[in-house]
Amino acid sequence: MPASIDAILDALPYLLQGSLVTIGVVLGAMGLGLLIGVSLALGQVYGPRPLGVPIGLYIWFFRGVPLLVLLFLFYFGLFSLMGLNLSAFAVAAIVLGLISAAYQSQIFRGAILSLPEGQLKAARALGMSDTRAIVSVVLPQALRLSIPGWSNEYSIVLKDSAVAYALGVAEVMARAHFVATRTYEHLPLYVAAGMIFLILTFLGTRGLRMLEDKVRIPGYSR
Amino acid sequence: MGELLFLQQDVFPALMQGLWVTIQLIIPSSILGLAAGVAVGAVRVYGHPLAIRAGNVYVTIFRGFPLVVQLFIWYFGLPHIGIYLTPFTASVLGFTLCSSAYHSEYVRGAFMSAKRGQMMAAEALGFSRLQLIFSVMLPQAFRRALPGCGNELIYLIKYSSLAYMITCIELTGQGKIIASETFRFTEIFMIVGVIYLFLTTVSSWGIRRLEARLRLPGFEHHRM
Amino acid sequence: MSEDVPVLRVEGLSKRYGEKPVLEDASFSIREGELKILIGPSGGGKSTLLQCINYLVKPDAGRIWLDGDEVVPARKRELYAYRQKVGMIFQDFNLFDHLTALANVQIALSKVRKLPRDEARKRAVMELERVGLKDHIAKYPAQLSGGQKQRVSIARALAMDPKVMLLDEPTSALDPELITEVLAVIRDLGLEGMTMLMATHQIGFALDLAHEMIFMEDGRIVETGPPRKILSTADCDRTREFCGKLTDLYGEAR
Numbered sequence: 001m002p003a004s005i006d007a008i009l010d011a012l013p014y015l016l017q018g019s020l021v022t023i024g025v026v027l028g029a030m031g032l033g034l035l036i037g038v039s040l041a042l043g044q045v046y047g048p049r050p051l052g053v054p055i056g057l058y059i060w061f062f063r064g065v066p067l068l069v070l071l072f073l074f075y076f077g078l079f080s081l082m083g084l085n086l087s088a089f090a091v092a093a094i095v096l097g098l099i100s101a102a103y104q105s106q107i108f109r110g111a112i113l114s115l116p117e118g119q120l121k122a123a124r125a126l127g128m129s130d131t132r133a134i135v136s137v138v139l140p141q142a143l144r145l146s147i148p149g150w151s152n153e154y155s156i157v158l159k160d161s162a163v164a165y166a167l168g169v170a171e172v173m174a175r176a177h178f179v180a181t182r183t184y185e186h187l188p189l190y191v192a193a194g195m196i197f198l199i200l201t202f203l204g205t206r207g208l209r210m211l212e213d214k215v216r217i218p219g220y221s222r
Numbered sequence: 223m224g225e226l227l228f229l230q231q232d233v234f235p236a237l238m239q240g241l242w243v244t245i246q247l248i249i250p251s252s253i254l255g256l257a258a259g260v261a262v263g264a265v266r267v268y269g270h271p272l273a274i275r276a277g278n279v280y281v282t283i284f285r286g287f288p289l290v291v292q293l294f295i296w297y298f299g300l301p302h303i304g305i306y307l308t309p310f311t312a313s314v315l316g317f318t319l320c321s322s323a324y325h326s327e328y329v330r331g332a333f334m335s336a337k338r339g340q341m342m343a344a345e346a347l348g349f350s351r352l353q354l355i356f357s358v359m360l361p362q363a364f365r366r367a368l369p370g371c372g373n374e375l376i377y378l379i380k381y382s383s384l385a386y387m388i389t390c391i392e393l394t395g396q397g398k399i400i401a402s403e404t405f406r407f408t409e410i411f412m413i414v415g416v417i418y419l420f421l422t423t424v425s426s427w428g429i430r431r432l433e434a435r436l437r438l439p440g441f442e443h444h445r446m
Numbered sequence: 447m448s449e450d451v452p453v454l455r456v457e458g459l460s461k462r463y464g465e466k467p468v469l470e471d472a473s474f475s476i477r478e479g480e481l482k483i484l485i486g487p488s489g490g491g492k493s494t495l496l497q498c499i500n501y502l503v504k505p506d507a508g509r510i511w512l513d514g515d516e517v518v519p520a521r522k523r524e525l526y527a528y529r530q531k532v533g534m535i536f537q538d539f540n541l542f543d544h545l546t547a548l549a550n551v552q553i554a555l556s557k558v559r560k561l562p563r564d565e566a567r568k569r570a571v572m573e574l575e576r577v578g579l580k581d582h583i584a585k586y587p588a589q590l591s592g593g594q595k596q597r598v599s600i601a602r603a604l605a606m607d608p609k610v611m612l613l614d615e616p617t618s619a620l621d622p623e624l625i626t627e628v629l630a631v632i633r634d635l636g637l638e639g640m641t642m643l644m645a646t647h648q649i650g651f652a653l654d655l656a657h658e659m660i661f662m663e664d665g666r667i668v669e670t671g672p673p674r675k676i677l678s679t680a681d682c683d684r685t686r687e688f689c690g691k692l693t694d695l696y697g698e699a700r
Contacts, residue, residue: 064422065415066383068394073415076401077408118540121502122599126554126606127530129522136557141544162288166387173290180298187299194287194295201286217544219588 007185008192011176015189018175019196025093025161025171030154032097037104042134044105045112055105062102067163070095075167092164100157107149111142144215151208155201162197172196233400233410240396241417247310247382247392251317252375258318259325259371264355266326267333277326284323289381292316297388309390313382321378328370332363365436372429379421393417451514452477453641454532454610459498459508461665469494469505470665476610476643481636483652483673484645486662487688492645493537495662496612499643500532501525512609530558533603533611538619539595541587547574547598548583551605559606573601577631593624597631604635611635613644649677649692661685 040058043051062070075091086094115138123133162173176193180186266277284292297312307315336359344354386395397414401407452475461469469491476482484492497503499510501519510517512528519525541550548570555566574583577597587595596616603611616632617625629651636642636655646652652659652673659676661669669676669685677689 060423061415061419064380064419066380066394066418068383068386069397069411069415069418072394072398072401072407073411077411081408116538116540118536118538119542121497122534122536122540122542124502125500125529125532125534125536126602127526127528127558128554129526132557136553137542137544141542144544159286159288162290163384163387165290173288173294176291177294177298185302187295187302190291190295190299194283194291197288197291198282198286217588218586 004185004188007183008188011179011189015172015175018170018172022161022171025164026158028093029096029100029157033100033104036101038108040105041108041112044109059102062099067160068166071167088167088169092167092169096157096160100153103153107146108142111145112138115141147208147212151205154204158200159197236396236400240393243392244382247313247385248379251314252378254318255321256325258322260329262322262326263329266330268355281323281326284320289320289384290387292320293384293388309388312388313385313390317378321374324374325371328367332366333359335366336362368433376422376426379425453513455511457509459505461494461498461505468665469498472667476641478641479639480657481642481655482658482660483656484660484662490663491665492662493614496614499612500529500534530606531609533608535599535603535613535616537615539599541595541599543587546584546586550598551602555605569605573605577601591624592620593627596628600631610641615645647692
């Protein structure tokens with residue numbers, strides 16, 4: 001089908017621009033998810049007991065409700081109720097970030113709990129405050145241990161970001177559909193979009209594996 | 223009072239109708255997806271090298287393409303080669319294929335972790351290859367794969383909402399329609415969200431119960 | 447400071463987990479330059495006592511004085527300052543796994559004592575030289591032998607200028623051939639006048655250097671006295687029995 005190949009080649013620059021939008025949404029979501037996720041995990045492990053309840057509810061809610069429903073809820077509902085006039089791009093990044101935070105918190109929590117208890121004891125014995133011990137001793141180790149889980153989470157967030165099309169964010173999927181409806185070359189364009197996601201998954205997980213090697217503690221085998 | 227009447231007369235009937243479609247989507251997709259996943263998983267462990275390679279390509283694509291893209295391929299793309307599916311059929315097909323790829327990963331891991339010695343023992347007893355896969359390996363592998371496969375079911379419940387994007391009007395779609403008519407986005411999507419929350423919570427509780435039921439004494443230690 | 451004020455004084459320290467008492471009414475004091483050895487069967491409360499002394503385990507009751515000043519653990523700043531003055535050596539080293547030997551020693555100097563970078567580094571190098579690890583400062587814990595790890599952890603504690611050191615079986619996680627190098631470092635510390643409280647099964651070491659032995663069993667201090675007396679003519683039957691076994695295991699009481 002030479003016509004199909006032409007259609008893909010014609011659309012490729014346009015789709016690749018869309019991949020920048022996709023990357024933007026994913027980076028925003030992963031960053032926000034990291035920030036909130038680490039806080040939730042620290043709250044769960046080191047916080048006072050009552051704090052566990054709201055954190056548990058947060059995780060339960062954002063893991064139990066579909067992304068699309070949350071996108072609609074926040075974009076058409078909550079944010080305008082709060083008087084915020086956010087772009088579809090921002091809402092997609094925020095909602096994906098809120099969901100990812102729930103999953104990321106479980107990754108960090110597992111990593112923190114897998115550290116030997118003696119690490120915290122030794123820090124305290126040197127006169128470190130709990131906050132200082134967490135910042136200087138626990139987090140540097142826990143974050144390293146979280147990279148494989150994080151890599152997995154990246155590939156999920158990346159694929160989920162295609163749902164942002166439902167709000168009209170001009171990411172890869174939206175652009176593929178836009179071109180497809182004009183050229184009637186649906187199949188080749190969607191496959192091309194899928195391949196772009198596949199490549200972005202590969203590049204991202206590859207990059208995170210390189211990061212993992214780079215920050216690997218010498219002599220430490222896992 | 224008017225508020226309650228509005229909920230009773232307009233919102234609930236529509237959402238219940240949507241919920242029914244959602245359930246009709248989930249049940250066949252989860253059963254077919256699991257069955258296909260077990261088959262693909264078994265092939266990727268015990269199959270012919272070429273079949274293993276084909277299985278790996280299958281899994282890479284169906285796990286690597288976003289589900290929305292897959293649904294669009296089935297619904298908008300297939301007509302390109304002369305195949306026309308209804309939104310409902312395209313959704314079930316999309317969910318089944320995608321979740322089978324994920325299931326096959328858990329099943330494969332479970333098969334691989336089963337001890338080789340057990341296979342040799344079964345072969346020594348005169349089992350055929352197919353017999354030993356079904357009567358010796360599968361019961362063990364199923365237990366090992368259960369947590370992962372259970373998780374996949376929860377995902378499927380949530381991702382069934384994407385059927386709306388190819389115009390299959392299920393729960394999310396019904397919510398979107400009423401919300402757009404009434405401009406009550408927050409309330410309606412909250413209700414929709416709570417219904418999904420109920421489905422996912424009950425399912426994960428059920429899976430945990432099943433896991434506990436199937437637990438073999440001393441077996442849990444070998445789980446990964 | 448008056449001569450007769452002990453560096454560390456402990457009164458009535460007690461701890462129970464649920465119903466089970468693990469430490470009952472422990473009292474003793476250590477004067478400057480003294481080395482006291484804690485002996486007794488495993489699970490007898492030695493480790494709990496040491497960890498209660500710097501509040502890593504929160505005691506249920508008891509008071510502690512450092513240089514005559516009572517410690518109030520509820521005041522966080524005071525607690526942190528107190529812990530800096532009490533060096534702790536753990537059985538399993540507890541080096542920070544993500545940091546080099548140098549950074550392990552340096553981190554508390556920078557982050558807790560807030561020394562400038564260069565000064566902290568200089569001090570850390572000095573302490574590592576003192577324990578004979580000059581050539582290993584850039585290595586990570588996983589690249590060091592057990593004996594080297596324990597020496598790094600001693601350097602880490604020394605860098606804080608502790609008034610007293612608590613050592614919780616510092617050699618019991620080590621292969622036999624590595625024990626000597628760690629004991630040599632501790633011996634030097636003792637000869638330089640460091641005040642120490644050490645739980646150990648190394649009877650020979652204790653006989654040579656200890657000023658006093660404290661025998662603990664079932665969470666209680668059963669008997670206290672000069673090492674030679676405790677080992678050979680202890681008043682209490684259990685003490686004699688235990689020491690007899692230790693002597694069989696870890697060499698003759700010379």
